[in-house]
Amino acid sequence: MGRPTDDFPDDGGATAAVLQALDLSADPTYPDLYQGPNLSGPRARVYGGQVLAQATVAAGRTVPADRLPHSLHGYFLRAGDPTIPIEFSVERLRDGRSFTARRVHALQEGRPILSMIASFQEHQSGLEYAEEMPADVPEPTQVRSALEELAGIDHPAARFWAQESAFDLRHVGRSLFLAPDPDSPLGRQMVWMRARAPLPDDQLLHRALLAYACDQVMLEPVLRRAGRAWVSANQSMASLDHAMWWHRDVRVDEWLLFVQSTPSAQGGRGLGAARVFDRAGTLVASMAQEGMIRLPADA
Template identity: 45%
Template sequence: MNEALKEVLDLLDLEQIEHDMFRGRSPEERIQRVFGGQVAAQALVAAGRTVPSGKNVHSLHAYFIRPGDPAVPIVYDVERVRDGRSFSTRRVVAIQHGKAIFTMSASFHIEEPGIEHQASAMPAVPAPETLPTFQEQITALVGEDHEQREWLARPRPVDARYVSPLVWEAHLDPDLRSAETNVWFRFDADLPDDPLLHVVLGAYASDYTLVDTVLLAHGLAWGTSDIMGASLDHAMWFHRPFRADEWLLYAQESPWAGGARGLARGEMFNASGELVVSVVQEAMIRTTLSRNRR
């Protein structure tokens, strides 16, 4: 287990400071704002700790309201909206400096039988073991002497293997631009058999690459002077149990962008081709041109 993954697992071990109130911290690194996937994952941990055993999260709907400050802890206030026989509903507000920075509603459901079908098919893509790691790919692209190479190639908790071009590649080559992208990912360690932990890590990873699909269609890339972006809202539906320490294919597409916003949606498949998670996210995306107009 690399140090980056150890730190994420430590960040998810929230401190309970009051009844239905928890405190989480952020990594000790120089970043402008807290990673959205971290806030969503910590909020889901807080909600899950208040739910009766036997119920698993099946959906969440979240809004990113303000940038998170990585220098101070985040307080998660959980409201027990309802506990029924089959479903439990929770609302979580993440608070910093006395203001809400994030809100989430999450629903939990007992396991019960029902009708089944799967219309979505996993894309035919190369196996993850045949693909380079993100660190290998980005180092080959930007070179050893690039000013951002150290930041881009630093160890990450998620082992991501890109089937599709990176946004930085599409930024340089217009022929690589597309509104679709496929990425294999897993947390490269033997994790405990805790269903909530695997769902939480899936939520954490879901925010890594989804907005990239919007940028990829336009040849925009993070770290360049012509782009500024931030997540606005995020929704997930968890269809089947899965393990975050096993390979998952994240098939993503951007059906629309406009008005300084972009929509992206994704589907996560396990190695057997079963659809395990569906995701939709909208992000604010401002280019140099749109910022100059405001």
């Protein structure tokens, strides 16, 4: 089987579906209230990255176009029902000379499933430095894609990753799709990621899509350090909260490298952290997510 290339693979309309989900409709009666549809997935609840990205777009709809999100902090409060549309209620907390703050509640039948605060800033000059990307990382064309690894496996999760996902994931080293990784006791990992189709030139959209995509891998280092895989039996995982900082403009239809770690796990919770670099080695974002993780030994 040949090596992956830099060509965009056929995504079967997955990218268009994500873009449609992020094209929120405004409520004509209530200001700053938006609604978005849900995407299908391998689980019986709404994918958290979808809600996070939609909330980012909803907040951005109420902010001047020259101000982009630089940070968000959100809590996942309830599992979302994929059969019920989500309403996004935006609260205008502050409109300053340089910064704008918004709070967003994602609601289903009046009950919040996500609460998020995001901060936006106009472009400004100032102190500039950044951590460097690790050296000698294989290029994405030298790493096997999840599309290749899971092709032909008749399982809902495998079909999602190989056929329905809008993003191409390529783990540097072993993935955790089918088996644990015995060679990474500290849980560190690197993953290349890129949208499977070209995207519009809209920086708010690209930043929201980075929030969408990262939720797919943020808790993987916790599984890796625990010696588990996504298919390991009798485990339960759910995102609890998410923090994210965009440092520079980003394009998710160009290759991004997630450099990940897990600083701590305790109390049935595990923390995943990531630094995100573009292919040129520029640090474009940092993020952290804590999740509930219950393993058989915890029962």
